Amino acid sequence: MKKLFSKRLLSILVAISFVFICFATVSCSSTKNTSSSASQISDLDLQVINSDPAMNRQKVQNGTIIQCWCWSFNTIKENLPDIARAGFKAIQTSPINACREGDEKGMALMSNTRTGGKWYYHYQPIAWKIGNYQLGTREEFKAMCEEAEKYGISVIVDVLPNHTSSYLPDVLPEFIEAVGGMDKLLHENGRRPIKNWSNRYEGTTGQMGGLPDVNTENPLFQEYFMDYMNDTILCGADGFRFDTAKHIGLPDDPRDDYSKDNDFWPIFTGKKAINGKMLSRADELFIYGEVLQGGNAREKEYTEFVSVTASNYGGNLRRALSQKRLSAAALSDFNHPANPDKLVTWVESHDTYANQGESAKMTHFQLRAGWAIITARQYGTPLFFSRPQGPEATQFPGVSQIGDKGNDEFMHPEVVAVNKFRNAMIGLDEKLSNGSTYETLIIERGNKGVVIVNIKEGSENINHKVSLADGEYIDHANGIKFKVKDGILTGKVKAKKIAVIY
Ligand SMILES: [Ca+2]
DSSP: OHHHHHHHHHHHHHHHHHHHHHHHHTOTTTTTTSOOTGGGHHHHHHHHHTOOGGGHHHHHHHSOEEEOTTBOHHHHHHTHHHHHHTTOOEEEOSOOEEEOOOGGGOOOSBOSSSSSOBGGGGGSEEEEEEOBTTTBOHHHHHHHHHHHHHTTOEEEEEEOTTBOOSSGGGSOHHHHHHTTSGGGTBOTTTTSBOOOTTOHHHHHHSBBTTBOBBOTTOHHHHHHHHHHHHHHHHHTOOEEEETTGGGSOOTTSOOOTTOSOOOHHHHTTTSSOBTTBOOTTTTTOEEEEOOOOSTTOOHHHHTTTSEEEOHHHHHHHHHHHHTTOOOHHHHHOOOOSSOGGGEEEESOOHIIIIISOTTTTOOHHHHHHHHHHHHHSSSSEEEEEOOOSSSSSOSOOSSSOTBSOOOGGGGOHHHHHHHHHHHHSTTOOEEEEEOSSTTEEEEEETTTEEEEEEOSSSOEEEEEEOOSOSEEEEOTTTOOEEEEETTEEEEEEOTTEEEEEO
16 A cells, blocks of 8 residues: 555656646647657656556556567666657566576577577576576666656566476576475476477476476475565566466366465465465556467466467468458457457567567568557557567567667557557447458547558558548548548558558
8 A cells, every 4th residue: 555655646746747847848738749858748747647556457458568578677767758658558578587697698689609699598597586687687677667657657577487497407596495495396297398288287287398397386486486576566567477377287277296286376366375475466467478379278267367368369460461461350350269358469479579480571561560450459458579670571680689679660650659549549349341452451449540551552542431520630640631521531541551540
């Protein structure tokens, strides 16, 4: 309660100080489109005032998240004004825990040498404490969270309790001692590679991708990991992404011989204590699990505890974009058995970009078109993957390294316009339809707004029945004029452009 009050007080004080600056400069409205930071404060103050932490979960779910992939804590902190201005409501960090220090701590995102660096070492935990050589220290993380709060931006932290570093000797003695010794660290089955991915016993207790499977049901591990989770929340985290969540068993999944209860999910969503310790602020946190669909993922069952990733929808969307067939009927279907308000949607994930490379050849425009679709829709919480700097449609351009910010696409006017459209359309019903061909998708929200995604090489003349009030509209993305007369929307969307009308 004390934290809640102090956060509210801080928000009010920041808002008041913004108002004061506005009066002092008498320039808030007249300089809205210039680039100086003082002139853009007016764009931010509403977001600050709306940053009531009690509403955190709903705010994140209704908004958009930017995955600051491999950005350091200091880099994120420096770019918070731009992130807020772009209309994002949350940032997602890469894993912040102590991690494998491979390649002599090389900082290349991906190198072919033994010393250059590899991004994925931060997905290999060696102890549950905050800070690593890739992203920064605990103090820097905390400072980032404190700054994010000023902008009404929530912080989602990527956690990966399912496994350790692929090289077990890397695991620090403090981790091994905390769980009761080396023989208590892993599941009985934890070094046998998963062969049958539909077998829940293998899938939840076996070794995935060379990563030893931690006994996540060992009460000593649970207490140790709870201390980390609560420290992360104390520093200012507002939610979590659970990596490889489908590899941690649900209560009714088969148990490993070393485990008594499959109670990981009840404990780490605040429904049950471990040795007297509860997850802090559990009701406010936005928590989702990486539950990649396929095999026997039980993706619907996970939503009893957490939101989950709509990975099939991401695949369908990427296919639709590459085949230039944005069928409204096909793209209406999230291809997921769970309630759609429990889904996290993406065009691509860091895995499809950096691991399999399956999405790496997508162009900036294809990614924006996909982003516009998931962000304009009523359901699903869109996750924006921030790619590294450098030429488009390239997996590892080699321009930026671990710790640097990604490319500027998160600030592209079309991305910003759809982010703000989403924030303005909360709760309104959606209607998807096509233009003259499958290369134009039209997403209406209630009687308030329309987003048009045109992936054609040519322009699309819009002549479409809508529920918008009659009048003239200026598209928020590219400044194109549209008109609604007698319920018919007319205007022209140029080749490979997105129009955001409300
Ligand atoms: Ca597991």
